[in-house]
Structures are given as C-alpha cells and as structure tokens.
Amino acid sequence: MSARVDVKLVNLTIDGNPVRVPEGTLLVEAAKAVTTDIPVYCYHPKLGPAGLCRICLVDIEKAPKLQIACNTTVTEGMVVHTYGEKVDAGRKAVMEFLLLNHPLDCPICDKGGECDLQDYSMAYGASASRLADPKSSKPKAIDLGPTIVLDDERCIVCQRCSRFDEIITNERSLVVKDRGQRDVIATASGEPYRSNFSGNVTELCPVGALTSKTYRFKSRPWDNARTHTTCTQCSVGCALNVDERYGAITRTMSDEDDAVSDGWLCDRGRYNIAFYGDARRITTPMLRTPTGEFVQIGWDDAIERWAKHLRDAVASDGADSIAAIGGGRLLNEEILVLAQTMRALGVTHLDWRAGRQRQASPGAYGGTYVDLETADLVVAIGRPPSQTAPVLDLRIRKAVRNGARYVTVGSHPSDSFVVSSHLARVSDLAAHVESATRVAFVWDGIDAAVGAQAAELAESLAARGTHVSTFVASEQSNARGAEALGMSPQNGSADSDGIFAAARAGKLRVLSLLGVNPMLHHPLGASAIRDAIERTDFVVCTELFLTETAKLAHLVLPARAAFEKSGHVYDLAGDVLAVNAGHTAPEGTLADADMLVALAAELDVTIAAPDSLHAQASAAIVATATAFGDPKFARASDATSETIGSKGDARNGVRIAIAANIFSGGGSVYFDERLAALRPSPTATFARETAATLGVHAGDLVDLVAGERTLVGLVAIITDTAPSGVVTVIDGLPDAPANEFADGETVALANVRSAERALTAGAV
Amino acid sequence: MQSVIGGVVALAKGFATTLQFAFQKKPTVSYPNVKIQHAPRFHGLHELRRYDDGKERCIGCELCSIACPANAITVIGAENTPEDRRSPGERFAARYEIDELRCIFCGLCEEACPTDAIVLTPRFEMADYRRSSFIYSKDRLLVPQDAGKGTAPDERPNGIPSDLGSVIEQKSTVDIMAGYGATHRGEILKTERKGLAG
Numbered sequence: 008m009s010a011r012v013d014v015k016l017v018n019l020t021i022d023g024n025p026v027r028v029p030e031g032t033l034l035v036e037a038a039k040a041v042t043t044d045i046p047v048y049c050y051h052p053k054l055g056p057a058g059l060c061r062i063c064l065v066d067i068e069k070a071p072k073l074q075i076a077c078n079t080t081v082t083e084g085m086v087v088h089t090y091g092e093k094v095d096a097g098r099k100a101v102m103e104f105l106l107l108n109h110p111l112d113c114p115i116c117d118k119g120g121e122c123d124l125q126d127y128s129m130a131y132g133a134s135a136s137r138l139a140d141p142k143s144s145k146p147k148a149i150d151l152g153p154t155i156v157l158d159d160e161r162c163i164v165c166q167r168c169s170r171f172d173e174i175i176t177n178e179r180s181l182v183v184k185d186r187g188q189r190d191v192i193a194t195a196s197g198e199p200y201r202s203n204f205s206g207n208v209t210e211l212c213p214v215g216a217l218t219s220k221t222y223r224f225k226s227r228p229w230d231n232a233r234t235h236t237t238c239t240q241c242s243v244g245c246a247l248n249v250d251e252r253y254g255a256i257t258r259t260m261s262d263e264d265d266a267v268s269d270g271w272l273c274d275r276g277r278y279n280i281a282f283y284g285d286a287r288r289i290t291t292p293m294l295r296t297p298t299g300e301f302v303q304i305g306w307d308d309a310i311e312r313w314a315k316h317l318r319d320a321v322a323s324d325g326a327d328s329i330a331a332i333g334g335g336r337l338l339n340e341e342i343l344v345l346a347q348t349m350r351a352l353g354v355t356h357l358d359w360r361a362g363r364q365r366q367a368s369p370g371a372y373g374g375t376y377v378d379l380e381t382a383d384l385v386v387a388i389g390r391p392p393s394q395t396a397p398v399l400d401l402r403i404r405k406a407v408r409n410g411a412r413y414v415t416v417g418s419h420p421s422d423s424f425v426v427s428s429h430l431a432r433v434s435d436l437a438a439h440v441e442s443a444t445r446v447a448f449v450w451d452g453i454d455a456a457v458g459a460q461a462a463e464l465a466e467s468l469a470a471r472g473t474h475v476s477t478f479v480a481s482e483q484s485n486a487r488g489a490e491a492l493g494m495s496p497q498n499g500s501a502d503s504d505g506i507f508a509a510a511r512a513g514k515l516r517v518l519s520l521l522g523v524n525p526m527l528h529h530p531l532g533a534s535a536i537r538d539a540i541e542r543t544d545f546v547v548c549t550e551l552f553l554t555e556t557a558k559l560a561h562l563v564l565p566a567r568a569a570f571e572k573s574g575h576v577y578d579l580a581g582d583v584l585a586v587n588a589g590h591t592a593p594e595g596t597l598a599d600a601d602m603l604v605a606l607a608a609e610l611d612v613t614i615a616a617p618d619s620l621h622a623q624a625s626a627a628i629v630a631t632a633t634a635f636g637d638p639k640f641a642r643a644s645d646a647t648s649e650t651i652g653s654k655g656d657a658r659n660g661v662r663i664a665i666a667a668n669i670f671s672g673g674g675s676v677y678f679d680e681r682l683a684a685l686r687p688s689p690t691a692t693f694a695r696e697t698a699a700t701l702g703v704h705a706g707d708l709v710d711l712v713a714g715e716r717t718l719v720g721l722v723a724i725i726t727d728t729a730p731s732g733v734v735t736v737i738d739g740l741p742d743a744p745a746n747e748f749a750d751g752e753t754v755a756l757a758n759v760r761s762a763e764r765a766l767t768a769g770a771v
Numbered sequence: 772m773q774s775v776i777g778g779v780v781a782l783a784k785g786f787a788t789t790l791q792f793a794f795q796k797k798p799t800v801s802y803p804n805v806k807i808q809h810a811p812r813f814h815g816l817h818e819l820r821r822y823d824d825g826k827e828r829c830i831g832c833e834l835c836s837i838a839c840p841a842n843a844i845t846v847i848g849a850e851n852t853p854e855d856r857r858s859p860g861e862r863f864a865a866r867y868e869i870d871e872l873r874c875i876f877c878g879l880c881e882e883a884c885p886t887d888a889i890v891l892t893p894r895f896e897m898a899d900y901r902r903s904s905f906i907y908s909k910d911r912l913l914v915p916q917d918a919g920k921g922t923a924p925d926e927r928p929n930g931i932p933s934d935l936g937s938v939i940e941q942k943s944t945v946d947i948m949a950g951y952g953a954t955h956r957g958e959i960l961k962t963e964r965k966g967l968a969g
Contacts (some may be wrong), residue, residue, distance in 0.1 A: 114833075114834060115830050115832055115848075115861055117831075148861055155866055223850055224831070224850050224862050225848075226847075226848075227837070229837055230833070437947075713937075
C-alpha cells in the first residue's frame with residue numbers, strides 16, 4: 008500500500024461486509040480484504056486486468072448485467088455480491104464456453120491437481136457438456152522452446168504468458184496467433200521461445216497448456232513434499248519452493264515475495280536441479296596418492312589428514328604458510344566457522360574472491376530492491392545484471408515500465424531489452440543524472456577504479472539531495488556474506504591473487520578451497536592456478552563434482568549443495584534469508600559446516616556455538632560499511648579500466664569483453680544433463696561494422712590470441728547491440744575458459760574459418 | 772414346578788437347534804481340492820489390462836495411488852516416445868507397483884482408474900515365503916502381450932471370467948486351472964504345469 012497520505016478511501020459493501028479501500032482499487036483486489044476469493048484466469052496481480060476470460064463475474068446492485076470484477080474499479084457506495092444464484096449461473100455459462108473445446112486430459116496433465124480450470128469447473132461448471140459436435144482438435148505436446156512444452160488444446164487464451172512476456176520481461180516474443188477457436192500461442196518470429204525467464208509462464212498458466220520439460224510427467228502435484236527455501240544460484244536470493252519426491256527434486260517453484268524476487272524466478276534458478284541427483288557427484292572423501300590416483304578414504308581419516316597438515320604447517324612454517332579461499336557459495340554459518348577456525352590457527356590469508364569480482368558490499372548507499380524499481384534512472388556498470396542477477400534485471404525492467412531510464416556503462420553488449428542508452432565511461436553519465444531524482448547504480452563489483460568513479464558520482468548526487476541506491480550484482484551468491492563475515496583479507500594479508508602468487512613461489516604449505524573453482528574463474532588463468540596448486544604441499548577442495556580445480560587437489564571432500572543444508576545467506580541488498588534443506592543429500596556427503604566443525608574439533612579450536620552463529624552473522628553486515636568502489640579492493644594488476652569502452656583499432660586487434668551468461672559455469676550447470684540445451688557454446692560476438700572490418704561472418708569459427716594465451720574455436724555472432732571494436736566472449740565455460748584474458752585487453756583474431764569450411768572440417 | 776417344565780422345554784429347544792446343524796450339510800470344504808464359489812464381485816489380486824491393439828491401458832496418472840486408502844500403490848509416470856509407444860496418450864506408467872500385503876482389496880483403485888486399466892481379479896491365492904515377493908511390479912501385474920487384454924470386472928459373471936463358458940454352482944468343486952487361474956497368471960500356471968508334466 009502506498010505511503011502517501013492523500014489517498015482517498017472508498018466505502019463499499021462486498022457480500023454484506025463493509026470494505027474501505029483506496030480509490031482506484033480493482034474489485035477483485037478489494038474482495039481479498041473480506042477473504043472472498045473471486046475466480047480469475049486472465050487476471051494476475053502482477054499483470055493487471057485483461058478482461059478476457061470473464062470468469063470473475065460479480066453482481067453489482069443497480070448494474071443491469073453481471074460485471075467482471077477484475078476490470079471494475081470500486082466506487083463509493085457500491086454493493087457487490089460475489090456469489091448467489093445469478094452469479095453462479097453467469098460463471099457456469101462462462102465455464103461452459105471455456106470448457107467447450109478443452110480436452111479431458113486431466114489424468115495425464117501435469118497441471119491436474121493444481122489447476123484453476125479443474126477447481127472452478129468443480130465449483131461452477133456443469134457436470135456434462137452440451138456440445139453435440141466433436142471438440143476442435145489442435146496440436147498437442149508442441150516443442151515451444153528448450154524449456155517449454157505447449158498443448159494448444161488445453162489453452163483457454165487468457166494471455167497471461169504473452170502478457171508476461173510483454174509487460175514483465177519486455178521481450179515480446181510470445182503472441183496469440185490466429186483468431187476464434189483456431190487461436191494458438193506461438194512466438195511472433197516462429198523461432199523457439201527462448202528467454203531467461205521462460206519457466207514463469209508455466210506457473211502463470213492457469214491450465215496445463217504450458218508445462219516445463221524438466222518436470223514433464225515427473226510426478227503429480229500431491230506427491231511433492233514442499234520446502235520453502237531461498238535460491239542460491241545467484242546473489243538475488245529469490246524465494247523458492249523445492250518439491251521433492253522419492254528423494255529426488257522434481258521441480259522448483261516461485262513464491263510470493265514482493266521484497267526480493269517479486270514472485271519471479273529465472274530459468275537457471277528454476278531448472279538447474281538435475282545435478283543434485285547426478286551420478287557424477289562425489290560421495291566419499293578422496294585422497295590423491297603419490298602416483299596421482301584418487302583413492303576413497305573415510306571421513307575421520309580425511310578430517311584428521313586435513314588437521315594434521317594444518318598443524319604441521321603452523322609448527323614448521325608458521326600460519327603464514329596456510330591460506331583458504333572460499334565462502335562466496337557457502338552459508339553465513341559456514342563462512343563464520345571457516346573464518347573462526349582459520350583465524351584461531353593464526354591464518355590471515357583468507358579470501359572469498361575466486362573470480363573476477365573484487366567487491367560485494369554496495370557501501371553506504373546500499374539500497375533495497377524496492378528502491379531499484381522506484382528509481383527514475385538505473386545505471387548498470389560493467390557486466391549487465393541480466394546475466395549475473397537475472398531477477399534483479401526484471402526489477403530494472405519494472406523501473407523502466409514505471410518510467411525510468413536504463414543506462415548501461417562499459418564494453419559489454421546490453422541485452423536487457425529495455426536499455427535506453429549505452430555509454431562507454433562513467434564520466435559520460437553527467438548529462439543523464441542531471442534531471443534524475445532517484446538514481447540506482449548496479450555495479451558488477453569487478454573494476455574497482457570504475458566503481459570508485461561511480462561512488463564519486465553517487466556521493467555528489469547524494470550531496471545534491473538526489474536519492475541514491477547502490478547495488479553490487481555478485482558472481483557468487485553469498486559474496487556479500489563472505490566479505491562481511493571475515494573471509495576477506497584484513498590488515499595487508501594476501502587476497503586470492505597474493506595467495507596464488509605465494510603458492511607459486513613455494514611459500515604455501517596448505518591451501519583450502521571451499522566451494523570455489525579458480526581454475527575456471529580466477530583471472531590469473533588456468534595455467535597459473537595449476538602451477539600454484541602443484542607447488543603447494545596439500546590442497547583441500549570441498550566440491551560437489553570433480554571440477555577442474557578438484558581434479559588437482561590432494562584431498563577432495565564431498566560437499567552438500569544448497570537445497571541439502573539449512574542456514575542463512577545474504578542477498579545482494581543485505582537481507583538475511585533462510586535456506587532450508589529440502590532434499591535428502593546423497594549418503595557420504597557432508598555440509599561444509601559439518602566438515603569445518605569436525606576440523607575445529609580435531610584441531611582443538613573453540614568456535615562459536617552453533618546457535619549463536621546466525622545472530623553473529625546477522626550483526627556482521629552492519630559492521631562492514633565499506634565504500635562502493637573502495638580502492639582497497641582493487642586488484643594490484645588492474646590497469647585496464649581506462650581502456651574499457653574506448654574504440655579499439657579493429658585492424659590490429661579488438662578489445663575483449665568477458666561477458667557473463669546465466670547458464671555458464673563448470674559446476675551445477677555443467678553437471679546438469681537436463682540443461683544441455685540451455686548451456687551456451689563458446690561464441691565471439693562482434694558489432695556489425697567491427698565484423699566487416701575484420702572480415703568475419705556470422706557462423707565463422709575464430710580463435711582469439713593474446714601472447715601465449717588462446718581461445719580456440721569460437722563461433723562468431725554478429726549483433727547490432729555490441730559496442731564497436733570489441734569482441735565479447737562468455738566467461739566460465741569449461742570448453743573455452745576465458746578467465747586468462749583480462750577484461751578490456753587487446754586480442755588478435757587468428758585462424759578465421761568460414762562457416763562452410765568449418766562445416767567441411769567438422770565433416771572430415 | 773412350572774419353572775422346571777419351562778427349563779426342560781428350553782433345554783429341548785436348545786438341543787433341537789444343535790441337532791439340526793448336526794444333520795445339515797457341512798459348510799467346510801476340503802480346500803484346496805474343493806473351493807467355494809466367489810461372491811459375484813469378489814476383490815482379489817490386481818491386473819493391469821491392455822487395449823485391443825495391445826497398448827497398455829494404464830497412463831500412469833496415479834489416481835489409483837492417491838485413491839488407495841492403504842497407500843499400497845506406487846506409480847511413476849514417463850513420456851511415450853514415437854519409437855516406444857506404450858499407451859495411447861502422451862504418458863505411461865514407467866513404474867507401477869502394488870504392495871499386496873498393504874492392500875485391503877477395497878477396489879477403490881479400480882473405481883478411480885479413468886481408463887479401466889487396473890482391475891481386481893478373483894484370484895486370491897498368492898502365498899509366498901518372502902515379504903518382498905508381495906510387491907507386485909508391472910512385470911507381474913500387466914497382462915502379457917500374448918495373453919489377451921485382461922478381463923473387465925463386468926465381463927466376469929459370478930466372479931469367474933465369462934470366457935470360461937460355464938457358471939459354476941455354489942460350493943462346487945472348482946478346477947483350479949479353469950476357475951481361479953482364469954487370469955493371465957492362470958495361463959502362465961497352465962504352461963508351467965504342462966512344462967512340468969512334459
């Protein structure tokens with residue numbers, strides 16, 4: 008409800024109950040005040056009224072006919088009856104039309120059991136159809152895209168899906184094709200329906216027309232045991248329901264959550280669940296023998312070895328020979344136990360940064376998600392949040408729908424569908440912020456220099472009285488928690504760069520890597536990280552799978568994933584969100600917290616009582632009010648900030664932009680069989696004129712070279728949205744790891760193979 | 772005096788009733804050589820039926836499972852593929868299991884089934900030595916491809932499938948092969964017997 012005081016209230020009567028609601032309220036919403044449920048199909052609180060299905064008929068006194076509650080606003084003195092003979096007869100007539108061609112699929116329909124059409128048909132519908140002719144037949148089980156199956160016969164054309172695609176995501180690909188009884192849902196272009204938010208239409212669909220491929224026939228709704236938890240795939244922290252059946256996760260569904268997710272989920276959060284039950288998961292601690300083979304060992308043995316190596320290292324070379332990296336993917340409680348155990352040993356080389364991101368806290372102007380949607384200027388700096396924090400991008404799209412302008416800054420192609428303008432530098436923002444009263448900055452946390460420029464701008468805007476809110480869309484889900492809870496370098500101790508440098512210099516005895524994969528993500532690059540790990544006496548890695556990094560470790564400990572443990576995380580806006588175990592973990596795995604508590608016990612280290620951890624974690628975020636773009640977070644080797652966005656000379660080489668993709672990564676997505684169709688293949692994206700200058704055509708295979716480092720076999724894509732002189736590649740792909748390349752550095756194009764030649768080569 | 776006469780009369784009545792039963796035909800039969808005719812809608816062991824074209828009737832909708840008051844039925848659905856089409860629609864039962872020890876033979880599964888796939892046959896003899904063998908999975912429930920399509924309950928007058936031809940009289944001697952073995956399992960039993968004889 009709005010906080011403004013000048014809202015005029017209207018008095019009306021609904022089913023004999025006096026109701027006072029703000030002027031302009033829709034009748035269907037006003038009825039919720041007296042807990043009267045008016046049936047709806049096309050109406051949805053987030054999508055607004057459409058007046059298509061007519062099921063919400065109500066009787067308004069003095070109105071000549073029944074009115075639809077979803078598109079009628081309340082007026083003073085209105086007397087409404089939401090049930091009664093007249094209303095029921097009206098709804099029965101509407102149901103007859105809706106069910107006219109609806110197939111009797113309920114027993115095999117994935118929606119059966121949680122279907123509004125079923126429920127209202129039981130409540131208002133006739134028991135038999137009066138239709139004498141055969142029902143119209145339409146295509147069934149249509150492959151609408153990589154995630155969605157469409158059944159046109161079941162569709163009642165409420166248009167929730169196409170309105171979601173138009174209003175909420177602004178992508179406008181789903182439309183209603185043809186008219187009358189021949190109308191079907193389709194994409195306007197005829198191409199497969201591809202969207203990072205496609206799963207939401209299956210939840211919006213009030214019937215079983217749109218269903219998820221990953222959930223198809225997995226279970227019936229009543230079989231699922233549901234757990235409410237928080238999605239930890241990215242730093243947004245959307246509310247999520249996990250449905251489990253016979254020990255396997257069948258699906259995840261969104262939950263009403265206006266403060267964080269706004270009720271939506273991205274496809275990564277929704278569909279990336281098959282890895283939980285993947286046979287490739289590690290389920291027993293594994294120790295590397297001197298010959299390089301892994302042997303399975305018991306948990307007691309594993310923890311003892313870890314503790315022994317830590318103790319020996321402290322005794323022989325001091326605590327400086329020990330380091331730990333991790334925390335960005337752990338729960339708050341786990342981060343605290345990790346930091347406390349390590350610090351009790353005297354270890355100071357602790358860092359959560361395992362990728363490009365340097366900073367996770369948004370500083371003094373840290374805003375809430377609602378601040379973002381009420382901004383009139385949203386500035387995204389660096390990697391677009393559409394790929395790092397997709398549901399945050401929906402908030403930005405909501406802000407744009409409310410009239411905001413969305414400006415992106417940096418060298419990445421903007422793919423948010425709502426970008427007003429694209430700028431190369433933060434300094435170019437001056438003209439845009441002039442008229443703005445509420446400005447939101449969304450930074451990727453990578454380039455501290457750019458962050459500092461944005462912080463300076465934010466400071467000056469705030470001084471002028473402009474409302475400023477800042478956000479950091481992190482690479483790792485709980486990066487903000489890790490930074491606040493002690494897994495960041497303090498008083499000059501080494502960050503992850505320094506830790507790996509010390510390891511390469513042979514100064515490190517024990518390195519613990521908890522839930523991180525620096526081989527794929529750390530900007531030092533795979534060869535440097537491999538060198539660092541090989542020169543360290545003992546490397547412990549807690550992982551779900553044998554990732555690039557885990558394969559090199561001396562001891563691999565099987566960890567539990569997010570739905571298998573309980574605790575809390577921070578979202579990027581600083582809210583503490585509860586994570587609840589909703590899936591039975593494979594036997595033999597342990598949560599990182601349990602391993603660390605066992606380690607602490609083995610080391611005779613006293614850590615805080617488990618009950619007090621949550622309170623400690625919640626208090627910590629208040630204590631770390633670091634500035635947005637604080638120079639202390641800067642990377643020692645960061646020299647690229649000035650060159651980002653400047654037009655490179657395309658004839659000699661191009662600047663490389665390393666983009667995020669929501670389906671990249673070497674862990675949960677890579678080991679998810681059901682997501683194979685969504686994983687991006689290695690691509691190189693060029694602007695049209697840059698491609699023309701370089702002589703690259705769409706579909707060509709290209710290699711990128713910078714000194715010794717190469718990226719081989721990228722498929723060229725040509726778009727109009729990419730900045731000129733820049734080639735964009737996707738970060739975090741195990742098949743083409745781009746982490747060795749610095750964002751913005753100049754790379755040369757080599758070995759361009761035309762699409763036909765590449766095809767022939769492939770055939771041979 | 773009167774009470775003595777009354778007592779004797781009552782005694783005589785009581786003995787007369789007892790004596791009556793002594794001369795009546797005994798209800799006990801020498802099972803298993805003699806078997807008693809079922810009630811017309813007797814509920815015995817389950818069977819999963821097929822359509823005329825050999826496709827499975829079961830679509831894996833799990834309505835039997837949710838209707839089951841004893842929680843004895845487990846169904847897991849899967850999608851038909853064009854190469855391997857098990858049932859007419861999009862969905863079929865990849866797994867279908869009934870724990871016959873939990874089953875109370877109420878017949879609600881039969882009633883809930885939208886395709887008349889699961890039926891209760893008259894067969895009740897399923898003794899075994901292991902509990903695990905009472906979990907009947909699809910390989911024992913589904914009528915084999917070459918054993919017909921199964922018999923619907925209403926095609927079975929007096930609890931004996933109509934294809935047997937004759938209705939057997941109350942408390943008659945029933946040939947196990949002809950009567951209780953009238954389901955597809957009876958067919959299997961027959962062949963097994965033949966095999967043994969040969």
